[in-house]
Structures are given as C-alpha cells and as structure tokens.
Amino acid sequence: xxxxxxxxxxxxxxxxxxxxxxxxxxxxxxxxxxxxxxxxxxxxxxxxxxxxxxxxxxxxxxxxxxxxxxxxxxxxxxxxxxxxxxxxxxxxxxxxxxxxxxxxxxxxxxxxxxxxxxxxxxxxxxxxxxxxxxxxxxxxxxxxxxxxxxxxxxxxxxxxxxxxxxxxxxxxxxxxxxxxxxxxxxxxxxxxxxxxxxxxxxxxxxxxxxxxxxxxxxxxxxxxxxxxxxxxxxxxxxxxxxx
Numbered sequence: 001x002x003x004x005x006x007x008x009x010x011x012x013x014x015x016x017x018x019x020x021x022x023x024x025x026x027x028x029x030x031x032x033x034x035x036x037x038x039x040x041x042x043x044x045x046x047x048x049x050x051x052x053x054x055x056x057x058x059x060x061x062x063x064x065x066x067x068x069x070x071x072x073x074x075x076x077x078x079x080x081x082x083x084x085x086x087x088x089x090x091x092x093x094x095x096x097x098x099x100x101x102x103x104x105x106x107x108x109x110x111x112x113x114x115x116x117x118x119x120x121x122x123x124x125x126x127x128x129x130x131x132x133x134x135x136x137x138x139x140x141x142x143x144x145x146x147x148x149x150x151x152x153x154x155x156x157x158x159x160x161x162x163x164x165x166x167x168x169x170x171x172x173x174x175x176x177x178x179x180x181x182x183x184x185x186x187x188x189x190x191x192x193x194x195x196x197x198x199x200x201x202x203x204x205x206x207x208x209x210x211x212x213x214x215x216x217x218x219x220x221x222x223x224x225x226x227x228x229x230x231x232x233x234x235x236x237x238x239x240x241x242x243x
Contacts, residue, residue, distance in 0.1 A: 029094035181240030
C-alpha cells in the first residue's frame with residue numbers, strides 16, 4: 001500500500017505499524033542486551049549453538065533455527081581483529097523500541113527529509129534502528145552524538161540507493177550496497193574488490209541448500225585470486241562500479 005497522506009508520525013504509524021507488529025511479533029524486551037565473547041570457556045546454550053554455526057561450522061543456519069531452545073529475536077556478532085574472538089549480543093525488537101522509540105525515530109527521519117512511500121520503506125527505515133542498536137554494543141568505543149548521526153545518515157543513504165534500484169528494476173528483490181552503488185544480490189554470485197594484487201570479498205550469497213564459501217576458498221581468493229568453483233565472481237572497484 002502506497003502512502004498518499006501528508007507525512008506525519010501519526011499518519012505513518014496508523015498506516016503501517018499494525019503490519020510491522022504482525023511481521024515482528026516478539027516485542028518483549030530481554031533483561032538486557034549483553035555482549036558475550038565466544039571462546040573455549042563459553043558454556044551458555046545459545047552461545048554454544050552459535051559457535052557450532054559460525055566457528056565450528058558443524059550445523060547450518062536452518063538447523064540452528066530448528067533446534068528447540070529459547071531464542072532471542074535478533075543476535076549480532078563481530079570478530080575482534082586482534083584476538084580473533086567473536087563477540088555476540090542477543091536482543092529483541094522490544095529492546096530496540098525501548099532504546100529508540102518508533103515515534104521519535106520516525107520524527108527524526110522526517111526531520112532529515114526522508115519520504116516513506118509504502119510499507120517496505122517503513123519497515124526498512126525502522127529496521128535501521130536494529131543496526132544502530134547492535135553497532136553500539138559491538139564497537140570498541142562509545143560513539144558520540146555526531147558519530148552516531150553520521151552512521152544513521154550512511155544507513156539512510158544506502159537504503160535510498162536500494163530504493164532507486166528497486167524502482168528501476170522491480171523484478172529484483174534483494175540488493176547489496178557497495179560504495180556508491182546498489183547491486184543485485186544473487187545466490188551464487190559474489191562481488192569482489194580488486195586492488196592491485198589483493199582481493200576483498202564485498203558481498204556473497206549462497207544458494208539455498210548449498211554450502212557457503214569455505215574459509216579455504218576465501219583465503220585462496222583473497223590471497224591468490226583463485227576464484228571458487230561454482231561461484232560467479234563479479235569484480236568491482238571501491239565505489240561498487242563493475243570492472
């Protein structure tokens with residue numbers, strides 16, 4: 001449904017918030033979002049499963065979701081560049097709502113000149129809060145107000161690139177933003193930035209029921225430029241232009 005009303009916080013929430021809640025039913029806050037470091041001593045059941053999926057790679061994401069255990073709505077992780085450990089936080093939409101109330105967030109978007117044309121826009125712009133929320137817990141320092149504003153503006157700008165790409169190519173649903181360009185996110189395709197003799201994987205998406213890019217494949221590509229079998233490799237520059 002496209003929004004044709006004058007854009008106010010009240011009109012937007014009236015038009016789309018019921019659907020947003022129905023798509024994201026778990027709005028109850030957890031006790032608190034907690035950063036955990038995954039190492040050999042970690043025994044928390046959820047962290048143990050996460051280790052099996054992301055570190056040991058002994059279970060798939062589908063298997064992870066099917067295991068009967070109390071699940072948070074969201075979890076985010078980040079690898080520490082110095083230690084190699086992965087830090088993880090668990091949280092719900094309620095945690096995000098408590099930190100960034102929807103009405104305040106939407107007003108901030110309108111103040112920035114953002115136009116919300118349909119439910120997809122509403123969902124994506126509200127979900128930027130999720131990235132901001134997790135980033136605050138996973139960065140190595142406390143972000144000040146200016147740094148946070150820059151991060152939010154970057155997230156808005158990236159979604160606006162996707163908005164424009166979708167208008168021109170409505171048949172393509174998934175997109176990835178690299179530099180200044182939105183590129184189709186296609187299963188079995190990866191985007192790689194080539195700088196001199198170095199190769200950096202910018203985006204990759206595996207096909208359903210097929211294995212993800214292995215660590216050995218990543219190392220071969222990044223260090224030696226050896227393209228992984230079964231993948232379409234598209235080379236881009238740092239701004240996301242295909243080369």
